Amino acid sequence: xxxxxxxxxxxxxxxxxxxxxxxxxxxxxxxxxxxxxxxxxxxxxxxxxxxxxxxxxxxxxxxxxxxxxxxxxxxxxxxxxxxxxxxxxxxxxxxxxxxxxxxxxxxxxxxxxxxxxxxxxxxxxxxxxxxxxxxxxxxxxxxxxxxxxxxxxxxxxxxxxxxxxxxxxxxxxxxxxxxxxxxxxxxxxxxxxxxxxxxxxxxxxxxxxxxxxxxxxxxxxxxxxxxxxxxxxxxxxxxxxxxxxxxxxxxxxxxxxxxxxxxxxxxx
Numbered sequence: 001x002x003x004x005x006x007x008x009x010x011x012x013x014x015x016x017x018x019x020x021x022x023x024x025x026x027x028x029x030x031x032x033x034x035x036x037x038x039x040x041x042x043x044x045x046x047x048x049x050x051x052x053x054x055x056x057x058x059x060x061x062x063x064x065x066x067x068x069x070x071x072x073x074x075x076x077x078x079x080x081x082x083x084x085x086x087x088x089x090x091x092x093x094x095x096x097x098x099x100x101x102x103x104x105x106x107x108x109x110x111x112x113x114x115x116x117x118x119x120x121x122x123x124x125x126x127x128x129x130x131x132x133x134x135x136x137x138x139x140x141x142x143x144x145x146x147x148x149x150x151x152x153x154x155x156x157x158x159x160x161x162x163x164x165x166x167x168x169x170x171x172x173x174x175x176x177x178x179x180x181x182x183x184x185x186x187x188x189x190x191x192x193x194x195x196x197x198x199x200x201x202x203x204x205x206x207x208x209x210x211x212x213x214x215x216x217x218x219x220x221x222x223x224x225x226x227x228x229x230x231x232x233x234x235x236x237x238x239x240x241x242x243x244x245x246x247x248x249x250x251x252x253x254x255x256x257x258x259x260x261x262x263x264x265x266x267x268x
Contacts, residue, residue, distance in 0.1 A: 001026045004067075004095075006087045011130045012080045019072060022084040024091065026099075027056040027066040034105035034267050035065040035096075036147070037088050041112025041236070044081065044167035045074050050238040051111040051149075058239060059109075062259045063268050065101055067092060071117065074167035078182065081168060083129040085121045086141040093139040105267055107145035107193075112206060112236060113164040115151025116184065119214065122146040122195065123187035145267050146195045147258060150203055150235060153210035154183045185210075188217030194224040196261045198254045200233030226261045228254060 004024040013021055024037070036059050040051035047070065056066035071084040089106060096103045110118030125142040132138075155165045166173045168182065180186065195218055199208040208229050218225040230251045233240075240251040262268045 001028055004091065006084060006091055007133060009133075011083065011133065012076070014076075017075060019076070020070060022069070022071050022088075024067040024069055024088055025052075025056075027060055027068070028099060029060045029063060029065045030100075032060075032063055032065040032100065033102050034063075034107070034262075035067065035092055035099060035101045036107040036109050036145075037085070037092060037143075038066055038068045039071065039085065039108065039110035039114030039117045040068070041110065041114040041152075042073070043163045044113045045163070047071075047073070047114075048111065048236065048238070051114065051236075054239055055109065058255060062262075064262075065099055075170065077170040077172065078168050078178065079129055081117065082120050082124065082127075085117050086125065086127070086129055087136075089121060089125070089141040089143055090136050090139040094136045104144055106143060107147065107267065108143040109147035109149070110151060111149045111238065113152050113168075115148045116153060116164060116168075116182075118143075118146055119148055119151055119153060119184045120182070122192050123184050123189065124181075142191070143193050145193050145262065145265060148195060148197045148211065148214065149254075150199045150206055150208075150237075151197065151210055151214070152206050153185050153214045155179050156183060156213075185213040185217045188214070188221050188223065190221050190223075192218065192221060192223050194265050196226050196258050198228040198230070198257075200230050200235070200237065200251060202232040203235040205235035224265065226257070228257060230254075
């Protein structure tokens, strides 16, 4: 199946920026009833390849259709970037019958800054960002599950990954209202979907406090969640498979734990 553009005419697209229009790369799994949109990380500056294609293949292996999202990056800023993930959920949901999946089994999965984007879908899904463009925008952008892998969550002191928020907000970095809005641990609400989080204790780039603070928000709002903090381990481990010469501290087991969690919430 060919790549799927999110819009016929992309809002706020700038032909002078050397980036493609946002799109989904589909990995259709025959017989799958659920789908997950994958958001690779890269500090809102790049898209990490090892957090895209291999992750989609893993999702296929456990019976899930996957879509890898190529979303806009700096110098695009928060409105365009957040709009891309919200539209991606709507596009998949509006075409659920064509993909053979159920409308109520569409999840998001993100790593690092992609984890921030996925968490934004989980907490800001009711925000349109753009004016309605077509019937696809009649669909809900609320994901039915969120998988957050060593996610960037908050710009608060002590756990902020500065590059991610500087790239996301551009010249508006430091704006109190926007910084608070994108402190996603503060935006969890009673209809936030169930979440699975994992982080490594040795992550110096994006400290595990990001996941812990988001989990506090989930707990406060009585949202079902599961969280794993692994001893040691660096940032950006992706699937954490076949890392020769590295002590992964059982981190590679996160995929098994996640699969079991997805079964427990009847997602697969």
